[in-house]
Amino acid sequence: MKVNQRKSDINQLIHDTRAPLNRISMQAELIKMVLENDMPKEKALAAVNKIIDACQDCSTRLQDVTEFAQQR
Numbered sequence: 001m002k003v004n005q006r007k008s009d010i011n012q013l014i015h016d017t018r019a020p021l022n023r024i025s026m027q028a029e030l031i032k033m034v035l036e037n038d039m040p041k042e043k044a045l046a047a048v049n050k051i052i053d054a055c056q057d058c059s060t061r062l063q064d065v066t067e068f069a070q071q072r
Contacts, residue, residue: 013065020058027051 027047034044 009068013061013068017058017061017065020054020061023054024051024058027054 027050030047031044033039034041034047
């Protein structure tokens with residue numbers, strides 16, 4: 001594999017891994033707002049579920065990174 005293609009693949013994997021981390025951060029901020037502003041707990045529960053989904057997504061993407069690294 002060419003060096004430029006390898007760099008491009010690595011950059012894509014990093015980008016794809018950041019996406020679920022950003023979702024986790026945003027949902028955690030929402031939970032914080034719910035708790036600070038006495039908003040309905042349903043919003044916090046929905047955010048927690050989204051965090052769980054994003055964590056699973058991140059785990060899958062990290063597995064992809066592991067498999068990519070093992071191919072090299």
